[in-house]
Structures are given as structure tokens and as C-alpha cells.
Amino acid sequence: MNRTxxxxxxxxxxxxxxxxxLQEDIVSSVGSGKDTLGLMPTGGGKSITFQVPALSMDGLxxxxxxxxxxxxxxxxxxxxxxxxxxxxxxGMSYEEIMTTFNxxxxxxxxxxxxxPERLGTRVFLEKVPQLDxxxxxxxxxxxxxxxxxxxxxxxxxxxxxxxxxxDVPVLALTxxxxxxxVEDIQKQLQFAKNNVFKKSFQRENxxxxxxxxxxxxxxxxxxxxxxxxxxxxxxxNRKKTKEVADFLNNNNISADYFHAGxxxxxxxxxxxxxxxxxxxxxxxxxxxxxxxxxxxxRTVIHIDLPDSIEAYFQEAGRAGRDGLKxxxxxxxxxxxxxxxxxxxxxxxPTKEQILRTYEYLxxxxxxGVESAEGCVFDFNLIDFCTKFKLSxxxxxxxxxxxxxxxxxxxxxxxxxHTRIMFSMYRDELYKYDIPDKxxxxxxxxxxxxxxxxxxxxxxDEDLIAKRTKLDKSDVLKSLIDLxxxxxxxxxxxxxTPYIVxxxxxxxxxxxxxxKDVYENRKERFENRIKAMSDYxxxxxxxxxxxxxxxxxxxxxxxxxxxxxxxxxxxxNKKTNNLDKKIIDLLKDGPQEISYLxxxxxxxxxxxxxxxxxxMDEKTIATENKKTxxxxxx
Numbered sequence: 001m002n003r004t005x006x007x008x009x010x011x012x013x014x015x016x017x018x019x020x021x022l023q024e025d026i027v028s029s030v031g032s033g034k035d036t037l038g039l040m041p042t043g044g045g046k047s048i049t050f051q052v053p054a055l056s057m058d059g060l061x062x063x064x065x066x067x068x069x070x071x072x073x074x075x076x077x078x079x080x081x082x083x084x085x086x087x088x089x090x091g092m093s094y095e096e097i098m099t100t101f102n103x104x105x106x107x108x109x110x111x112x113x114x115x116p117e118r119l120g121t122r123v124f125l126e127k128v129p130q131l132d133x134x135x136x137x138x139x140x141x142x143x144x145x146x147x148x149x150x151x152x153x154x155x156x157x158x159x160x161x162x163x164x165x166x167d168v169p170v171l172a173l174t175x176x177x178x179x180x181x182v183e184d185i186q187k188q189l190q191f192a193k194n195n196v197f198k199k200s201f202q203r204e205n206x207x208x209x210x211x212x213x214x215x216x217x218x219x220x221x222x223x224x225x226x227x228x229x230x231x232x233x234x235x236x237n238r239k240k241t242k243e244v245a246d247f248l249n250n251n252n253i254s255a256d257y258f259h260a261g262x263x264x265x266x267x268x269x270x271x272x273x274x275x276x277x278x279x280x281x282x283x284x285x286x287x288x289x290x291x292x293x294x295x296x297x298r299t300v301i302h303i304d305l306p307d308s309i310e311a312y313f314q315e316a317g318r319a320g321r322d323g324l325k326x327x328x329x330x331x332x333x334x335x336x337x338x339x340x341x342x343x344x345x346x347x348x349p350t351k352e353q354i355l356r357t358y359e360y361l362x363x364x365x366x367x368g369v370e371s372a373e374g375c376v377f378d379f380n381l382i383d384f385c386t387k388f389k390l391s392x393x394x395x396x397x398x399x400x401x402x403x404x405x406x407x408x409x410x411x412x413x414x415x416x417h418t419r420i421m422f423s424m425y426r427d428e429l430y431k432y433d434i435p436d437k438x439x440x441x442x443x444x445x446x447x448x449x450x451x452x453x454x455x456x457x458x459x460d461e462d463l464i465a466k467r468t469k470l471d472k473s474d475v476l477k478s479l480i481d482l483x484x485x486x487x488x489x490x491x492x493x494x495x496t497p498y499i500v501x502x503x504x505x506x507x508x509x510x511x512x513x514x515k516d517v518y519e520n521r522k523e524r525f526e527n528r529i530k531a532m533s534d535y536x537x538x539x540x541x542x543x544x545x546x547x548x549x550x551x552x553x554x555x556x557x558x559x560x561x562x563x564x565x566x567x568x569x570x571x572n573k574k575t576n577n578l579d580k581k582i583i584d585l586l587k588d589g590p591q592e593i594s595y596l597x598x599x600x601x602x603x604x605x606x607x608x609x610x611x612x613x614x615m616d617e618k619t620i621a622t623e624n625k626k627t628x629x630x631x632x633x
Contacts, residue, residue, distance in 0.1 A: 006028070006052055007019070010048070010052055013081050013083065020044065020045050020048075021199060022040060022199045023045055023049055025197050026171070029197065030053050030169050031057075035170050035191040035193065036169070036171050036197065037172045037182065037195065037196045038171065039177055039197070039198040040199055041175055041317050044175070044199065046139065047074060049171065053171075054137075055110060057135065058132070058134060059133060060110060060111065061136075062114065062133050062135075063136075064115075064116055064119070064155075065139035066116055066139075066143060067139070067140065068115060068411075070139075071087050071113045071115070075087045075111070075113055078111060084111070085109065085110060085112075085113070086104060087100075087113040087114070089114070089118065094123075095489060099421065099455060101123070101131075104131055105127070105131060116152060116154035116157065117500075119154065122374075125164075128164050133165055135168060135169050135171060136158070136161070136165070136168055136170040137171045137173065138155075138158060138171070138172045139174075140174060141173055141177075142174045142185065142310075144158065144189065145180075145181045149307075149308045149310040149311065149524075149528060150310075151404070152404070153406060154409075155188075158170075159189065170191075172185055172186075172189055175314055175317070176310040182198075201553060202544065202548055202553070205325055206316070206326050206327070206544075207327050207328070207563075208562045209327055209328070209329045209543070209563045210330045210543065211330070212333065212334075213331055214333055216331045217244070217247055219331055220244070220248075220301060221247075221253070224248070224253055224281065224301075225253075227298055227299050227327060230294065230296055231280065231298060231299040232282055232288065232297060232301070233255075233281060233282070233284070233301045234286065234288075234302045234303070234306075234315055235283060235284070236285070236304035238261055241257035241258060241259050241283045241284055242257045244257070245281070248283070254280045254281065255280065255283055256273065256274065256282055257282070257284065258282050259284065259285045286306070286311065294321075295321040296321075296322050297319045297326065298320070298325075298327065299319060299326065299327045299328075299329060300326075300328050301331065302316070302329070302330045302331065305533075305536060307529065308529075308531070308532055309550050312330070312532065312535075313547055313551075316330075348401075348521075349397055351513050351518065353394055353398055354401050355508050357398040357402065358407065358408075358511055360384070360388045361499065362505055363388075364384055364388075365377050367505050369504075370504050370505065372501040372504060372505050373501055373502075374500070374501065376500050377499045377500075378496045378497070378498065379410070379496065379497045379498055379499040380497070399499075408500060409498070410499055417458035417460075417493060418459050418461060419457065420459055420479070420489065420491070421454075422487065424486070425453065429442070434481075434482075437477075438477075438478040440470065441464060441468055441470070441474075441478035444467050445459065456489070456491065461479075531550065535547070541564060542559055543562035543564055544562055545558060575609070575613070578600065578606065578607070579610050579613065582596060582600070582607075582614065585600075589629070590628065592626050593607075593628060618631055
């Protein structure tokens with residue numbers, strides 16, 4: 001397909017006249033059938049790079065992403081553009097999954113989003129040959145590399161899918177990857193030929209600032225009062241989001257808080273208020289930001305240290321996407337470095353703790369040895385820890401390590417909308433004697449939503465109640481009644497984490513926590529913590545250069561706008577003025593250094609630095625160690 005055709009798709013569906021930098025190169029590469037890796041900074045428009053070429057091809061684009069919330073948002077966004085898209089992820093019923101597959105096989109769908117954990121399931125492997133797949137898009141591609149900061153073994157299953165689809169090109173996308181991760185991504189995805197499109201991670205409009213302070217809240221208030229505009233404040237835990245937001249509101253700065261534990265409706269409302277400018281500051285955990293496209297964020301402020309440079313760089317990069325001057329500020333105190341190091345033991349409990357967690361999990365669900373393969377269980381971490389007297393953070397990490405080792409799948413807090421699909425054809429509906437209220441609800445559903453006979457559709461009970469003028473309880477009862485009559489398949493709203501046994505339960509003594517899963521990852525985590533700590537405490541290099549060097553850009557120049565560069569400029573300015581003053585004092589003849597120190601309002605260290613500079617330049621010389629004079633030219 002030629003350039004004009006890609007641009008016409010971009011214009012038709014997204015309303016843009018042209019691509020952003022690098023987007024078109026990536027689109028053309030994968031569109032011509034080449035395996036392609038795109039490295040684009042946060043906010044670079046990654047989704048466009050697979051959605052546009054996929055729309056130009058016959059068949060279905062398989063999109064692999066671990067971000068379920070982003071997956072749902074993109075599917076909803078595509079459907080609003082009248083592009084057929086679907087998703088399969090943890091928590092869906094078998095009937096929903098089969099309906100989704102059948103729609104993709106027979107319904108001319110263009111996009112199927114799947115979580116990487118779905119790739120190895122029996123039903124997925126059985127259905128792949130029936131899907132007319134045109135290309136594979138792998139989002140967050142650094143997750144396939146054990147060198148990456150967020151390695152997920154499920155990503156390794158992509159190589160098996162590629163063997164089943166040898167002629168289908170793959171597009172891998174990530175916003176953060178070191179050089180070794182870039183190489184490993186291409187190796188693990190079995191690229192026919194190395195093919196990388198990389199945009200420099202340098203952000204010329206973004207000033208990186210690190211400030212040490214014993215009073216972070218007052219410093220935060222000072223920054224927000226000094227820099228106008230929208231802001232994201234990142235904190236470490238959910239409780240703190242509300243505490244900081246309350247503090248800002250009490251100091252006349254409009255703020256709200258956001259974390260993964262909020263209901264979807266609250267998340268959507270708070271995101272929209274912040275995006276529209278009704279709320280100036282959003283205080284959030286790292287759950288906030290993925291897929292949020294707001295160009296005019298002036299400050300991103302971290303008041304807790306992230307675990308890695310990769311995580312920090314991605315979150316900080318949400319500032320200044322409109323190209324205007326913006327600030328990424330990191331606040332820290334000495335205790336933060338200690339806390340950062342403690343995360344090593346939280347993230348890597350002992351192997352004995354991990355095995356004990358696996359055993360307790362079996363007791364919790366009454367699962368016998370050599371059973372439960374493929375079984376899905378609702379999971380309450382707090383209840384589990386309370387029952388077995390476990391600490392929450394190490395237990396959470398133990399479950400994640402068991403997932404990495406391939407024994408379970410641990411999916412955190414998925415919020416599922418109420419979903420329905422009609423189980424019969426429209427003309428069959430009127431054969432039933434349906435009570436009046438239930439009939440009103442059924443007709444409202446048919447008027448309010450499309451596609452109800454072909455696929456599961458998200459519905460809003462509050463909207464139905466408003467349109468029918470019924471109580472919400474009556475709407476819920478009517479949905480249950482329609483389900484009992486087999487008129488609809490009804491999956492109620494649910495919010496819960498899941499535990500899935502990906503293989504039958506083993507005897508605990510046969511569980512293997514391998515070196516790749518534990519020791520190697522622990523060592524790399526320790527290195528990342530050190531890199532984050534070094535960045536925070538460094539005062540002798542440009543912040544931008546430190547970050548760029550971490551990602552392999554070794555030859556960058558000083559940015560000129562970070563806290564280090566501004567301090568250097570200030571020192572240079574003072575130094576430049578001081579040399580003139582010294583020269584003026586020496587015009588009347590040689591002077592003792594002690595006399596100069598007495599005359600100049602500056603530190604001895606700075607005076608000696610300038611004297612050495614002037615001597616190197618052959619502007620002045622010394623008769624002895626105490627007296628200096630001007631050199632006549």
C-alpha cells in the first residue's frame with residue numbers, strides 16, 4: 001500500500017492529516033510484511049502504528065498486551081469508530097470466549113486483543129488456525145525479555161504462535177528498552193531480520209529536577225504554586241493518594257486521587273474531570289497514565305521513588321507532550337533510599353515463603369494434588385493473608401513468582417462491566433409471557449444497544465433504570481428473570497482478582513523456582529534499584545544525559561534545563577563575574593591572595609577555582625604562593 005492510502009485511513013478514522021515522527025516509517029515497514037520493532041517514547045502514538053496497517057490488510061490483527069484496562073479502552077474506541085474489535089482476557093466465561101472467537105472467525109473482525117496468558121490455553125491454540133490473522137502486534141514488548149524490568153514468561157508463548165503463522169509479520173512496540181533488551185526482543189520474537197525504528201528518548205522541552213527535602217508536602221505545594229497548569233503526582237500506595245489529594249484541596253489546589261482499587265465509574269469520572277481541566281491535579285499510584293492522552297501536563301511530580309529508571313522515565317514522560325516547557329520533579333529524603341532497598345526483600349521473599357504460599361493456596365481452595373488444572377478462583381489477598389497469618393507485600397510477590405514459574409496465573413483486580421447477549425432470535429422473544437417490568441427492561445435494552453444478538457455487550461444498569469424510570473433493583477431483578485427464561489445470557493458486574501491453576505497442583509516439594517525466575521531476576525532488580533538510587537542522589541551530571549545513557553544514548557549533550565545544568569549556569573555566571581573583579585583588583589599591581597579574599601564576597605574555594613582558571617589561561621601568574629599579578633600582553 002502506498003503512502004497516500006495509509007494517510008487516507010489515518011484521516012478517515014482518526015481525523016489526522018499526517019503521521020507523527022517515526023509513525024509512518026513503522027507503518028510502512030510492517031505494512032510491507034517485515035518484522036518490526038518500534039521504540040517510541042510515552043505518548044508517541046504507538047497504537048496508530050498497528051491499527052492503520054491492520055485496516056489496510058485483509059484479515060484480523062492479533063494484539064497482545066498485558067494491560068487489560070488499556071485493552072478495553074482501545075476496543076471501545078475502535079467500536080466507536082465502527083471498527084469491529086474484540087478482547088479475550090482473564091475473568092471471561094467459557095461461553096464469552098467462544099462467542100468472541102466465533103465472531104472473529106465468521107464476523108469480519110479487524111482486531112482481537114488478548115492477554116499473553118491466553119496464548120497457551122487449549123481453546124486459543126485450537127482456534128488460531130481458524131483465524132485469518134494478517135499481523136501480530138505485541139505491546140509492552142520489553143516484557144518478553146528476561147533483561148526487561150517487567151519480564152512475563154507468558155510472552156514467550158508468542159514464539160509458539162509465530163510457528164503456527166510463519167508468514168505473518170509481527171510489530172513489537174515499547175516505550176522503554178535498554179540496548180540489550182532491544183536485541184533480546186528481536187531474538188525472542190524470532191525476527192527474520194533485525195529491524196528497529198527508534199526515536200531518541202530525548203525530550204528537549206522536559207526539565208528533570210531532583211530535590212532533597214524533609215518536608216515533601218510543603219515542597220509539592222511550592223512547586224504547584226510556582227508552575228501553573230495540569231499535574232500528575234505519583235505516590236507509592238493507595239492510602240497516600242487520598243491523603244495528598246486532601247492536603248492539596250485544603251490548600252486551595254483542586255485535586256483528586258486515583259488508584260486501581262476504585263470502581264470503573266469513579267476512575268472514568270476522575271480521569272475526565274482531570275483531562276477537561278475541572279480538576280487540576282491527579283494524585284495517583286502507577287496504575288494511572290496508561291492510555292491517558294493529555295498533552296498539556298506541565299508537571300509530573302514523584303514524591304516516592306519508583307523501582308526503576310524505566311518506570312520513572314515512562315511516568316515522567318507524561319509531562320509536556322504538547323512540546324511546551326514542562327517539569328519532571330522527583331522529591332526524596334534519606335529514608336527513601338532505605339525504603340527503596342527494603343523493596344528487594346518485599347519483592348523477593350525467601351523460597352521457603354514462596355513454597356509455603358503455594359501450599360496455603362491449595363488449602364484455601366481445598367485443591368487436591370494432581371487436580372485443578374485450568375480452574376479459575378476468585379481471590380481475596382487480604383482474606384488469604386489473614387487466614388494464614390501472612391504479610392501482604394511478600395505474599396503478593398510470592399504469588400507473582402509462582403506465576404513466573406508457571407504454576408498459577410495471578411490476575412489483580414479486574415473490574416468487569418455487566419454484560420449480556422440475547423440467546424434467541426428477535427422474532428422468538430414474543431413467544432414468552434414476560435412480566436410487565438421485565439418486558440420494559442428488555443425493550444429498553446433493544447433500543448439502547450446494538451449487536452446484542454451477536455456478541456456480549458457491556459450495559460449500564462443505571463442508564464437502563466433512568467430510561468425506564470424503574471428502580472435499579474427492579475432492573476437487576478428483570479435481568480435475572482430474563483436469564484432464567486434463557487432469553488439472555490447475563491454476566492453481572494464483578495470486581496475481583498483471580499487465581500488460575502495453569503497446571504495441576506503439584507506436591508509442594510516438587511515445585512521448582514528456577515534461577516531465571518528468582519536469582520537472576522533478583523540481581524537485576526537490585527541493579528535497577530541502585531540505578532534509581534544513584535540518579536536520585538547524583539549532583540554531578542546532567543539529569544537528561546544520565547537517563548539517556550541508561551537507554552544506550554551515550555553521546556547526548558547537556559540538556560541545559562535540568563537542575564544540574566541550571567546550577568552549572570549559575571556557577572558559571574558567578575565565576576565569570578568574579579574573574580573580572582580579580583583582574584580589576586590586580587590592575588594596580590601584585591596583590592596577596594589574602595587581600596583578594598578579603599575584598600571579594602565569595603567562598604575561598606570559588607576564588608581559588610577562578611585563580612587557577614586565570615593562571616591556566618596565562619592571564620595571571622604568581623610570584624610566590626601568596627602573591628599574584630597580571631601578565632602584560
